[in-house]
Amino acid sequence: MNVLIGITGSIAAYKSAILARLFIKKGHQVKVIMTESAQSFISPLTLSTLSKNKVETDLFHEGTWSNHVELGLWADLFIVAPATATSISKMAHGLADNMLVATYLSAKCPVYIAPAMDLDMWKHPSTLHNLDLLRSYGNKIIPVEHGELASGLVGDGRMAEPEHIIDFLDDDLHIVSDLLSMKILVTAGPTYEDLDPVRFLGNNSTGRMGVEIADVAAERGAQVILVQGPGLIKAKSSNVKTIKVRTAAEMYEECIKHFNDCDAAILAAAVADYTPKEKSEIKIKKKEDDLKIELQRTRDIAAALGESKKPNQRLVGFALETNNAMENAKRKLIKKNLDFIVLNSLEDEGAGFEHHTNKVSFVFSDKHTKKFDLKSKKKVAADIIDQLKDLFKEGNR
Structure with missing residues (x-):
């Protein structure tokens, strides 16, 4: 603190x-x-x-x-x-x-x-x-x-x-230092996928949720690596090492680089699923007809970490949905080998991007769920860290 x-x-x-x-x-x-x-x-x-x-x-x-x-x-x-x-x-x-x-x-x-x-x-x-x-x-x-x-x-x-x-x-x-021996990777914020030197594809994520998670984990003693996309919100704790990135490709490389040495990763960033196939070196000028931009898939960070995850590691993902929220979250959980997924929906008032609050549900690999009321993102971060700690305890039984 x-x-x-x-x-x-x-x-x-x-x-x-x-x-x-x-x-x-x-x-x-x-x-x-x-x-x-x-x-x-x-x-x-x-x-x-x-x-x-x-x-x-x-x-x-x-x-x-x-x-x-x-x-x-x-x-x-x-x-x-x-x-x-x-x-x-x-x-x-x-x-x-x-x-x-x-x-x-x-x-x-x-x-x-x-x-x-x-x-x-x-x-x-x-x-x-x-x-x-x-x-x-x-x-x-x-x-x-x-x-x-x-x-x-x-x-x-x-x-x-x-x-x-x-x-x-x-x-x-109620200060606890129960993560003193742990190293945790956290992702936060959006990614910006450049079209040309002026324009980019992005989203409305501020990065607040991921930064709150990083700070809470650090307050409880963890050594935290925060891989953060563009945004103004900064981690407060000295136990957080922030690595700033811009694109999905850069975030992927940093996550792959650091995950092997971490006990857990919490993937809160809103990473672009697609990026322009070609970036123009000069500003794209307006034309009389429509502009068509070819996009290609970005590399999936959660899937890559889930595939390389060791038995003693834990992996937490996020799902922001606008429809069929629970079904999509369960599908993502299994496909990417996550230990649990934090689900929030833009249909819930006060949840999602550009809010200081969030309303989430935890979805687990055995399909059971845990629902929470609307609360501050700092308190949501504490709930996520508590759940992560419980998963480590269960793994040691």
Whole structure:
């Protein structure tokens, strides 16, 4: 995941360096925002060295504006640790007078807050009220711990230890690392089959479904090779190696090249079935009569991988249908030696190309099916990875 850590001015700020290191060891990308007062307790240099990213400290720097909106959209998880009483109050009331609070107000991801303050401050009604406000906005508060405080008092208010924060997040987000030893090939997006230097045959795929699958698999520890056709959507995880291609032939070559070393392949790309037999080297000019273009079959990636598939490998295909959906999916499943196929239909509202959602059914080699309701493509990706994991478990019995 892309993890954004916000650090405020508390003596517990030193723990944030440990927290950043733990996230990085788990394979996550880390960026850091620090308030001005936080820099009195730990230097930005320490955090930038650990995270290998610039530490953001100001909304404005040397006459330029730091884009807090972009940073908020980048994050899959935002955790403010430590969070002082002052910063908690600013976040609760939307007082965006620093980079951290401005980014918090722009964030679209889950937000977690790890308070750190003295005993009496922690128990004060204003603090408790502000925490209730933050909870009402959907934020999660990581419980403080009991122990010796900076004032010398002993009681509640200590920021949770970094290891405990990681455990809390794993439990709350149901983060699993069950694919650590696996290597998975994923295809995504359309292919473009060139007619001439200007025009091509293509389709409306954005590649979102395949990219979500790649990211989910990577978040769960897999090493992912993403062979991606043209499109603007990019994988977020550092565990995803993206290979950009344009044509069906290029995608075929990359899949054949990498599949043998993979445990599984998930073929989510919308690959062209046909390509022009000849590509014009110059732009085709408009004529008085009709234009006829001869097409030839592209090489079938799923069939080729299904033919070469070893007993310990798993192969998942996709079927986007407009009619006779289930019959076509079952036929494709058997013909291409797939372990299961993900079926979606353009007849279902909110499914298919150019949507953030999808409605799918899984069709298995024994002909049984599993149907799902409409949900986000990220959640569909998680269902696909769960099913793939189950297939590996069944194979080891």
